[in-house]
Amino acid sequence: MPVFALVDCNNFYASCERVFNPKLENKAIVILSNNDGCVISRSNEAKALGVPMGAPYFEYQKICLDNKVTVLSSNYEYYGDMSNRVMSSLKQLVDDSNVEVYSIDEAFLNLDKLPEEDLTKYACSIKDKIGMWIGLPVSIGIGPSKTLAKVANFMAKKSKCGVFNITDEKIRQDTLASLKVGDIWGVGKRIAIHLSKLGITTAGCLRDSDPKYIRKIFGVVGERIVRELNGVACFELETNPQDRQNIMTSRSFGNPVTELADLQEAIADYAARACIKMRAQESKAQGINVFVQTNWHKDKENFYQKGNNYLFDIPTDDTSLVICKAKEIVKALFKPGLSYKKVGICLLSLNAKDNCQFSFFNNSVQIIDKAKKSLVMQSLDIINQKMGRGTIFFAAQGTKKAWAMKRDFKSPHYTTNWKEIPKALT
Amino acid sequence: MQVTTITPCSTFVSCSLPLYNTKVQAGFPSPGDDYITGKLDLNTHLIRHPAATFFIRVIGDSMRDAGIRENDLLIVDKSLEATNNKIVIAVVNGEFTVKRLRYVNKEAYLVPENDDFEPMKVGEGSYIWGVVTSVIHQF
Numbered sequence: 006m007p008v009f010a011l012v013d014c015n016n017f018y019a020s021c022e023r024v025f026n027p028k029l030e031n032k033a034i035v036i037l038s039n040n041d042g043c044v045i046s047r048s049n050e051a052k053a054l055g056v057p058m059g060a061p062y063f064e065y066q067k068i069c070l071d072n073k074v075t076v077l078s079s080n081y082e083y084y085g086d087m088s089n090r091v092m093s094s095l096k097q098l099v100d101d102s103n104v105e106v107y108s109i110d111e112a113f114l115n116l117d118k119l120p121e122e123d124l125t126k127y128a129c130s131i132k133d134k135i136g137m138w139i140g141l142p143v144s145i146g147i148g149p150s151k152t153l154a155k156v157a158n159f160m161a162k163k164s165k166c167g168v169f170n171i172t173d174e175k176i177r178q179d180t181l182a183s184l185k186v187g188d189i190w191g192v193g194k195r196i197a198i199h200l201s202k203l204g205i206t207t208a209g210c211l212r213d214s215d216p217k218y219i220r221k222i223f224g225v226v227g228e229r230i231v232r233e234l235n236g237v238a239c240f241e242l243e244t245n246p247q248d249r250q251n252i253m254t255s256r257s258f259g260n261p262v263t264e265l266a267d268l269q270e271a272i273a274d275y276a277a278r279a280c281i282k283m284r285a286q287e288s289k290a291q292g293i294n295v296f297v298q299t300n301w302h303k304d305k306e307n308f309y310q311k312g313n314n315y316l317f318d319i320p321t322d323d324t325s326l327v328i329c330k331a332k333e334i335v336k337a338l339f340k341p342g343l344s345y346k347k348v349g350i351c352l353l354s355l356n357a358k359d360n361c362q363f364s365f366f367n368n369s370v371q372i373i374d375k376a377k378k379s380l381v382m383q384s385l386d387i388i389n390q391k392m393g394r395g396t397i398f399f400a401a402q403g404t405k406k407a408w409a410m411k412r413d414f415k416s417p418h419y420t421t422n423w424k425e426i427p428k429a430l431t
Numbered sequence: 432m433q434v435t436t437i438t439p440c441s442t443f444v445s446c447s448l449p450l451y452n453t454k455v456q457a458g459f460p461s462p463g464d465d466y467i468t469g470k471l472d473l474n475t476h477l478i479r480h481p482a483a484t485f486f487i488r489v490i491g492d493s494m495r496d497a498g499i500r501e502n503d504l505l506i507v508d509k510s511l512e513a514t515n516n517k518i519v520i521a522v523v524n525g526e527f528t529v530k531r532l533r534y535v536n537k538e539a540y541l542v543p544e545n546d547d548f549e550p551m552k553v554g555e556g557s558y559i560w561g562v563v564t565s566v567i568h569q570f
Contacts, residue, residue, distance in 0.1 A: 027560075028525035090482040097482070138483035138510045140560075420485060429520055429527035431491040431499060431543070 007238040008121075008147065008172065009154040010114040010128055012095060012135075015142045015162065017110035018046035021087050022077055024140040025419045025427045033074040037062050040257055041078050041413055078412035084109065086420045090139050098131055105242045113151060115242045121172065128168045148172060151240045152233035155190035156180060156208065181234065184208035191230050196223065208234060249286065254279040255349020261300060262345045268297065269332045272348050273401035276331045279352050280324040284386055288355035289320035293327060295334040300346035311338050320356055322382060327352070328401050477565050483510035485561065487520060487527065494518070494529050496544035503568045505529065509561040518563040521553065529563065 014020060018036040023029045033050035037043065044060045054072055056065050062076070069076055088109045095112050096104045103115040119127055128145040135143050146157025147170040154171075160180060161169035171177045187197030189208050199222075205211050211219075212234035220228035229239040254275040262268055272295060283290060296312030313334045321327065331350050385397050417425035478484045489503040497518060499505070505520070513519050519532045521541055530541035530550075539553040553559070 026525075027522045027527075030525075094482045134510075138480070140509065423486075426486045426488050426504075427527060428488045428490050429505065429529045431489055431493040431495075431501075431529045 006117065007149055008116045008119070008124065009149070009151050009238070009242070010116050010124075010131075010145055010147045011107075011151070011154040011158040012091075012112050012114060012131065012143050012145050013158050013162075014091060014110035015144055015167075016046055016048055017088075017141075018079060018084055019048040019051070020141050021080075021084050022075075022416055023048075024087070026416065029075055033069075033072060035062075035065075035069060035074055035076050037076065037078050037414070039079065039412075040259055045079060076414055078415040080412075080416050080418065082418050082421045083416070087139065087141065091135060091141060091143075094135055094138055095131070098134065102244055103242070105244055113154065113242055116147070124172065125168055125170045128170070129166065132167055143167070145169075146171065148177075149236045150233035150238040152190050152230055153177070153236065156184060156188075156234075159184070159188060177236070178209070181209040181212055182207060186211050189230065189234070191226065196227075249282075249288075250355055251351055251353055252279045252282050252290075252355065253349060253351040254282075255296075255347060255351075257347045258345065261303075263343070265336060265339045265341075268335050268339060268345055268348055270402065272331045272335050272350060273328045273399060275348065276327045276350050277324050277399055277402055279350055280322060280327055280382075281386065281389075283352050283355060284322050284382060286355070288357055289322045290317070290327070290352040291320045291354035291356065292316040292352075293331060293334075294351040294353060295331050295338070296349050297335060297338045297345055298347040298349075299343050303344065303346075307343065309340060309343055313338060314353070320354075324382060324385075324399060328399055332401065477506055478508075479564075480508055480510045483561075484508050484564075487529075489529060489566075493543035493545045493548040494531075497531065498568075499529060499544075499566050500568060503566050505563050506565040506567070507561040508564050511562040511564070513559040513562055520560040520563060521557060522560050523551070523557045527560065532559065 019034040022034055022036070029048075031050065032048065033054055034046075034048040035044050035051050035056055036046035038045045041062060044056060044058060044062060044065065047056055047058065051074055054068060054074065056068065056074070062069075068074070091110070092104065092106050092112060095114065099114050099116070105113040107113055116124060116127070124147050128147055132143050132145055135141060144158055144161040144167045146154050146159065146161045147168075148154040148157045149172055157169045157171040157180075160171070161167055171180055184207060185197075186192055186200050186205055186208055187194060189211065192200070192211075200206070200211065203222075205214060211231060214231055216228045216231040219231050232239050256271075256275065258271070262271070276293075292314055294312055294314050296310065298310040299308055301308050315330045315334060317326070317330075327350075335348065388397050417427075419425060419427050474481075485507050487505045487507055489499055489501060489505060492501055499518070507520050511517075513532055515532065515534045517532050519530065519541075521528050521530060521532075523541070528541065530543055533540045533542050533550070539559075540550050541553060541557075542550040
């Protein structure tokens with residue numbers, strides 16, 4: 006019988022900030038998105054003050070100041086490292102093949118080899134170990150399907166011990182009767198409204214609906230949710246994530262950009278970042294899409310957004326070539342006199358390195374040249390990995406970066422930068 | 432000239448083999464034959480549990496007599512049990528501190544290794560954060 010557990014870090018970003026700053030324990034914390042724009046994580050104390058998720062920060066700035074809320078910019082490098090530690094710990098505890106990394110702070114586990122009576126105790130020990138090893142609090146929900154494990158996790162977050170097991174029929178019955186249909190994984194706001202109109206308001210009602218009927222209205226995914234609520238596992242554990250077909254890097258600017266040179270510097274930087282990700286999954290891009298965009302809010306009348314594609318004759322992972330073509334596209338799209346808010350690049354149709362087809366017209370000299378460039382890229386990646394990101398970068402990426410995103414309240418890179426590791430007083 | 436067959440050149444597959452540190456000799460076998468040489472890696476030598484291991488920089492000299500000096504790098508393992516006499520990172524008043532942990536009549540104390548400093552009890556709100564496994568001093 007399948008048994009799934011969903012392990013989810015509580016208020017992940019806010020909890021990460023507490024690990025190396027114990028003074029933040031029990032305090033209200035709010036984490037802001039790129040450019041310090043929106044609220045993307047809150048500690049329970051901040052939630053209690055009524056700061057909603059996703060709210061634009063400026064709307065709640067006064068409440069935060071009045072209540073001495075600690076406001077921090079997102080520290081993705083640090084959160085990414087902490088996430089890796091949680092996931093590798095889970096893989097250590099239940100074995101690689103039984104872990105599906107679902108998001109930066111969630112993972113599904115397969116616990117079908119454990120005797121049923123030991124499940125809750127085992128989940129408690131996982132929670133204790135993650136808490137001790139990494140300092141992060143997690144909640145664990147256990148159920149016979151992924152959807153039910155998610156429901157159980159929702160209940161776990163509200164419980165005192167942080168673990169909830171829904172494999173027992175009676176407990177499941179009571180839980181689903183009290184759960185709103187909109188709180189089920191996969192049921193969005195619009196679908197919840199539609200279901201309510203059909204008289205389906207609780208998870209229990211949805212579970213009791215005819216799966217074929219649900220399929221007619223909401224498709225096969227809807228039917229799977231109904232079956233999963235009934236304890237039939239339709240979604241499997243996915244332990245081999247598929248390589249991405251496209252990689253997009255785009256950011257909004259911290260300060261408005263008007264000069265072509267600055268736009269080109271930004272696109273060079275984003276192109277380099279995207280290429281690093283591409284090489285990490287050992288792919289090459291067949292083409293790129295580059296776009297520019299002005300600020301819609303500041304000037305609706307003159308809003309300008311345009312993109313262009315470029316297709317390579319041989320798929321490439323060479324940053325210098327990608328930067329060169331990206332800069333050309335930006336130059337072609339650039340209109341003087343406008344205030345730009347954003348540029349972006351998308352690497353298209355990524356193929357596994359070994360599957361790349363060569364153009365009929367390339368001669369052997371060109372192919373060898375490409376291979377040499379590939380070695381240069383490999384060396385660049387290895388050096389940057391050892392010495393820190395950006396140790397070697399393309400001059401086109403810029404050194405001053407006036408356009409870089411604002412992160413005024415960022416905490417140190419506690420675990421990824423030697424200069425910023427935590428200090429202890431002896 | 433006719434093209435008869437087209438075959439791709441074989442893909443190079445690498446296979447790591449252990450490197451033995453003596454040549455094969457006829458006659459008397461060397462006692463070194465059973466030993467495989469390999470590279471020495473500080474990471475695997477000093478870090479047993481990477482997911483739970485963190486680096487911390489030292490400020491101050493209250494642990495001088497334990498060989499821990501200002502600016503040294505500490506390797507801290509949060510998965511180890513903090514037992515009597517271990518050097519630990521503790522949280523006191525929301526700050527990290529390095530001390531030797533001592534249990535006296537089941538009470539926990541944080542003891543410095545420098546006569547200029549006093550031991551302190553692990554009181555309310557203080558707790559052990561992790562165990563120091565190594566100190567790295569660079570000259």
